[in-house]
Amino acid sequence: MLTPRFKLSQDENHVFITIHAPYTNIGDTEIDVDGENFLFVSSPYFLRLRLPGKIVENDKSKGSYVCDSGDFNLTFDKDSPGEHFENLEMITSLLAPRDIPDINPSLVELLEEDGITIEDREVDDDSKKYAFGFANKITTEFVNIGSEFPQIFELRVPEQVALDERHVLRIQHEDDKFSSDHYLADLYDDELLAPYLTAVPFWEASDFNKNAEFTDDEVAILKELPNKHYLLNKTEYRQVLFGLVDILYGYCYDKRTTLNESTVESSWTINKLSSTFSWFCVFKDIKHVLIACFRRALIYPIFRNFELCKKVRNDVVSLLKKGKKFLIKCVLEIHQMFNSSSDARYILNQLYIKDYLVFLQKCRNEEFDELYNNIINIDVTKKDLDLELEELEAAAELVQKEETDVLENEMAVRMASMTLLPGVRRSNGPYLEESDDESNTSSSDSSSNSSDESSDLDSDDDPS
Structure with a gap:
């Protein structure tokens, strides 16, 4: 059975459900409502939802089918008029749990109110x-994954390198x-x-709508x-939230550059800038x-600039807001990039992105508020990066200064050797020395072309 595309919306007293099920047999369609539970069956489609509030099927309920679009449009009353149903746009969270195992078998596939349980006990x-x-x-799947996908993972054998050792190897x-x-x-x-x-970034444009509907x-x-x-x-x-920041940083760097x-090349950029993806790191x-x-943004992509790193950090903050x-x-855009990558980055969707898509639907917005407030209060300096950036810049400035001094000296020498006006001879120094009577002759005598006077001129001083 196929899961059809669907969309839910609401007003104060009603819930509206649109189900895209083209080429179905309307006569065989079954719709059932039981409190929070909604069931739609119309071969070859099957949809079972668990809503965040109760709806009722009564005489006021409406339903229609649009042949041209293949859409069922259904309207039900809320059991409690005026109640606001949270997260109706979170598609995955509304789906009833499936019995299909995923790559993370230790994640309990149950449907509860929020979908995330945090244990106080650290084990x-x-x-x-x-x-x-x-x-x-x-812990057991994907043995030798780093070796099989060397274009994606810099850590070749994660199953042999402990979590606390990965950052050390990454930095080296x-x-x-x-x-x-x-x-x-x-x-x-x-x-x-x-x-x-x-x-x-496009999300800071004046006409940007952060509540835009999900596309088909x-x-x-x-x-x-799977709803987990x-x-x-x-x-x-x-660690999951910190990993999200690590991934979004690469996404924001790509959008800005x-x-x-x-x-x-965008999928490569996001992959390469993320230590989560490249090194299986946690923070x-x-x-x-x-x-x-910051380190990876100064080492791998084409544009490597510290001020650019800070701009991208600010982009992450504005995105989280x-x-x-x-x-x-x-x-979802990252998921699509990885799926269309020619370097088999779909494996990153299996390892991380699909779970993030489910996890994010179950998070509270307050979690992201706390996250971006923490980022705002962190100042990353060049010294923090351990790349000797300040020393490099100081050395570069010294070299620039020396080159400038050399150029200025060369220019001074050239200026000193140039004649400013034709027919005017430079002296050999800042002061005139009296030598003999010939040096004090009249202007008519000094203008003569005697061979004795000509022999005192350097070739660079010859005005001819």
Whole structure:
């Protein structure tokens, strides 16, 4: 059976359900409402929803089918008039749970009110020492994944490298890749970087609508995701949120450096700038995340500039402020980029993105408010990056000063050797010395072309 595309909306007293089910047999269609539960069956389509509030099927209920579009348009009364149903646009969260196992078997697939349970108790689990994927729930699947996808993962054997060791290896690898020449070239090329430093992300445009409806393509992805309940301890929960910041940083860098027009290279950029994707890393705090993002943005992409890094950090903040619906749309765009990548980045959707799409639908907006407030209060300095940027810049400025001094000296020498006016001879020094009577002859005598006087002129002083 196929899950049809669907959309829900509401007013004060009604819930409106639109189901896209073309080429179905209307005579065989079955619709059932039981409180929060809604069932639609019309071969080959099957849809079972759990709504955030109760609806009733009564004489006022309405239904129609539009043949041209293949849409069922249904209207039901709310059991409690005036009640506001939260998260009606969160497609995956409305789907009743499926029995189909996913790649993260330890995630409990239950449907509850919020979908996320955070345990107070921290449990030391040796089996997770070498884990990876969303919330580090993958421990046995995808053996040798790093070796199979070397174009995606810089860490080749995550199943053999403990979580706390990955950052050490990552930093060593990044240090080897850092190019001081490239960094300094971008530092002093104001004309090259100007368009990207002054760019405005599309979500800051005056006509941007953060509550825009999900497109048909976006709904098609969301409706196929399994509706899960996430059982996480506090550490895992924070790591998931920090990983989201790490991923969004690469997304924001791409949007700024392509002037909001993502290219075929965008999936590479997001993949490469994310330590989560490239190294299966997890983070202990927000500053840890930002330092890793800044470092990678100064090492791998084509534009490597510290001020640009700070601009992208601000873009992440402004993106988080737009709320979870827009966040989901951004992650959906990343999902589509990875699926269309020629380098098999669909594997990142399996490991991380699909779970993030489900997880985000279950989060409260307050979580994102706290997240961007934490980012705002973090100041990342050049010294924090451990790339010796300040020393490089000081050395470059010294070299520039020396080159400037040399040029100024050369110019002074040239100016000193030039004759300002034709027929006027420079003296050999700032003062005139009296020599003999011939040096004080009249102007008529000094204008003579005697061979003795001509022999005193240097070739550079010859006005002819």
